[in-house]
Amino acid sequence: MNPTIKDVAQKANVSIATVSRVLHNLGGYSDKTKQKVDQTIKELGYQPNAIARGLINKRTQTIGVMFPDVSSAFSSDLLHGIDEFAHDRNYSVMVCNTDQDGKRTLKYLQLLREKQVDGIIFSSEVLKKEYYDVLENMKVPVVLVSSQTDFANVPYVKVDDYQASYDAVMYLISKGHRKIAMISGTKGDPIAGTPRVEGYRKALGAHGISFDSRYLVYGDFLYESGGRAMEVLLRKAPEVTAVFAASDEMAIGALSTVTKHGMNVPEDISIMGYDDLRLAQMVTPPLTTVRQPLYDIGKVASEKLIYMIESGKTAKSQIFNHSIVERQTVRTLT
Amino acid sequence: MNPTIKDVAQKANVSIATVSRVLHNLGGYSDKTKQKVDQTIKELGYQPNAIARGLINKRTQTIGVMFPDVSSAFSSDLLHGIDEFAHDRNYSVMVCNTDQDGKRTLKYLQLLREKQVDGIIFSSEVLKKEYYDVLENMKVPVVLVSSQTDFANVPYVKVDDYQASYDAVMYLISKGHRKIAMISGTKGDPIAGTPRVEGYRKALGAHGISFDSRYLVYGDFLYESGGRAMEVLLRKAPEVTAVFAASDEMAIGALSTVTKHGMNVPEDISIMGYDDLRLAQMVTPPLTTVRQPLYDIGKVASEKLIYMIESGKTAKSQIFNHSIVERQTVRTLT
DNA sequence: CTGAAAGCGCTTACAG
DNA sequence: CTGAAAGCGCTTACAG
Numbered sequence: 001m002n003p004t005i006k007d008v009a010q011k012a013n014v015s016i017a018t019v020s021r022v023l024h025n026l027g028g029y030s031d032k033t034k035q036k037v038d039q040t041i042k043e044l045g046y047q048p049n050a051i052a053r054g055l056i057n058k059r060t061q062t063i064g065v066m067f068p069d070v071s072s073a074f075s076s077d078l079l080h081g082i083d084e085f086a087h088d089r090n091y092s093v094m095v096c097n098t099d100q101d102g103k104r105t106l107k108y109l110q111l112l113r114e115k116q117v118d119g120i121i122f123s124s125e126v127l128k129k130e131y132y133d134v135l136e137n138m139k140v141p142v143v144l145v146s147s148q149t150d151f152a153n154v155p156y157v158k159v160d161d162y163q164a165s166y167d168a169v170m171y172l173i174s175k176g177h178r179k180i181a182m183i184s185g186t187k188g189d190p191i192a193g194t195p196r197v198e199g200y201r202k203a204l205g206a207h208g209i210s211f212d213s214r215y216l217v218y219g220d221f222l223y224e225s226g227g228r229a230m231e232v233l234l235r236k237a238p239e240v241t242a243v244f245a246a247s248d249e250m251a252i253g254a255l256s257t258v259t260k261h262g263m264n265v266p267e268d269i270s271i272m273g274y275d276d277l278r279l280a281q282m283v284t285p286p287l288t289t290v291r292q293p294l295y296d297i298g299k300v301a302s303e304k305l306i307y308m309i310e311s312g313k314t315a316k317s318q319i320f321n322h323s324i325v326e327r328q329t330v331r332t333l334t
Numbered sequence: 335m336n337p338t339i340k341d342v343a344q345k346a347n348v349s350i351a352t353v354s355r356v357l358h359n360l361g362g363y364s365d366k367t368k369q370k371v372d373q374t375i376k377e378l379g380y381q382p383n384a385i386a387r388g389l390i391n392k393r394t395q396t397i398g399v400m401f402p403d404v405s406s407a408f409s410s411d412l413l414h415g416i417d418e419f420a421h422d423r424n425y426s427v428m429v430c431n432t433d434q435d436g437k438r439t440l441k442y443l444q445l446l447r448e449k450q451v452d453g454i455i456f457s458s459e460v461l462k463k464e465y466y467d468v469l470e471n472m473k474v475p476v477v478l479v480s481s482q483t484d485f486a487n488v489p490y491v492k493v494d495d496y497q498a499s500y501d502a503v504m505y506l507i508s509k510g511h512r513k514i515a516m517i518s519g520t521k522g523d524p525i526a527g528t529p530r531v532e533g534y535r536k537a538l539g540a541h542g543i544s545f546d547s548r549y550l551v552y553g554d555f556l557y558e559s560g561g562r563a564m565e566v567l568l569r570k571a572p573e574v575t576a577v578f579a580a581s582d583e584m585a586i587g588a589l590s591t592v593t594k595h596g597m598n599v600p601e602d603i604s605i606m607g608y609d610d611l612r613l614a615q616m617v618t619p620p621l622t623t624v625r626q627p628l629y630d631i632g633k634v635a636s637e638k639l640i641y642m643i644e645s646g647k648t649a650k651s652q653i654f655n656h657s658i659v660e661r662q663t664v665r666t667l668t
Numbered sequence: 669c670t671g672a673a674a675g676c677g678c679t680t681a682c683a684g
Numbered sequence: 685c686t687g688a689a690a691g692c693g694c695t696t697a698c699a700g
Contacts, residue, residue, distance in 0.1 A: 047444070047447055060385060071407075071629075073410075076406070083431045095427055108421070114381055114382055116383060139336070283618070
């Protein structure tokens, strides 16, 4: 058995109350006492038990984080940022992989509740009513990452998807493109789907380019779907000069199939991605994309959550700036 | 305040002992009692408090996982597997990002200890004596992933790095290559560095190919270093026909610089990676590589750890099978 | 079949 | 400056 506060109290000939006081620098003891206690703590190698402390304080100093897919580059960048800030403030983070499955999500929420986490970060998924209900019931602060919700005022931190998409397409137009296709993410996705499509259409409209439904094809954000989408584009709309994909993975999928067809990027067709994951720089040619500062977003989400936990107030949502990272997959048309 | 066991006891007109019993299906109560209790649990929306339970059981049902870099594709695949199994068994997982920093690692270890985790998975890093000491002191089971140690018998789960590297180079030789360079990971790394270099040398030797020190260059497993390494290879040993990199990232870095120099893979030079991360399939041409089943490794590590926690016994180490995934970056020389 | 009580390792009024 | 005591929300002998 590891020593408890009782053991040090005994050995130091003081009460456990006193040990607790010096442990927390609460004052109200003589220097001599403090020294004695400090020393026997060292001798015994005493470590406080956060569980016992948590029971009485009703604070566990741990936060829960829910991802649709922990192993995606997207989630893991976020997680890195979240973890960084949390640990700085002496919070631990528990991860949960929802697999985008409602049952699983509910089960994890339940688990996090039983474990008495102090707050929850909910990432990249729509906060359904049923989730919100249990969250509300748990009475812990929640912040959304790359997501939003209409239920109540749950703060979120994300990029302006509509605007980012708009800017991306504007960029393509500024490079002389007019026949611009889009590979969208999951159809109907209210966060990373629809708003990006709207940004695309709006940018087109701003330049009097009419929307051609053959130019819009749907994927699911993943690599394979980008490749498939590009296949249909090549077949149905070979005149397209540029394609904007709603994720880097899909953009890279598109890039692969273009190459597979013996064409070159950007000479024959330009491709633009979304996210700026690490792999955007790793492909050949390096991908031009719109960047979301995922690590920072994670950090700030963590910061807001901990602020809410410790202050009891609610935090303000925050929209992060996106930016266009010019690399080598977009050609200027003359 | 959320309701406690006391509240349900009161409302159901039984003692908390009885509530606890029906909660755990311990038997020793009438059907009628069970029904009454079950119902008021539902009515009150009672959820047990795992913290209180943990205090008394000395089990928190949570495990800690330490990664040098949570945001790497490598770590996140592992994490996915770990999380999957753990949650299946109703364990939560706490992640820690060590940044490969000794101070940080020690700090996290301390944190995990205070939080009373039931066990720890230590990934991709050498288990230094100082870490081992505190781990030993914590008296919780530990399993190593993609790592090994000489201290005591801490079980590990990994691939046979030496053999995997040997097989990779043998594969290259079987394709007719004899001038084979290697881009190694961090020099002196006892897990993913040295053994892979040895496998390389051994395979060469097996075919009477003498080792040329100009053909061996060191990186740090990351993309950029692979590119740099390839630059020196191109300059100092342009006659090389194939290069084996000790990580997919480095292989892809090499691939980029080869392309940048106007050469083609695999026509002008063959490249082979190590890991089989998702991105190996995403680059063009898709990377031939040696696969480690990271997700499964994570899962099994989780399984072993939980086995140790629950049985009190120690688990056996396990070597996973690697395999060669043939894609399109290796050419047959005739 | 059921309850009173001790106890897990702490913190925090309260009293002196 | 210091200690005795209550209590956080549970589980588990022990007794009946």
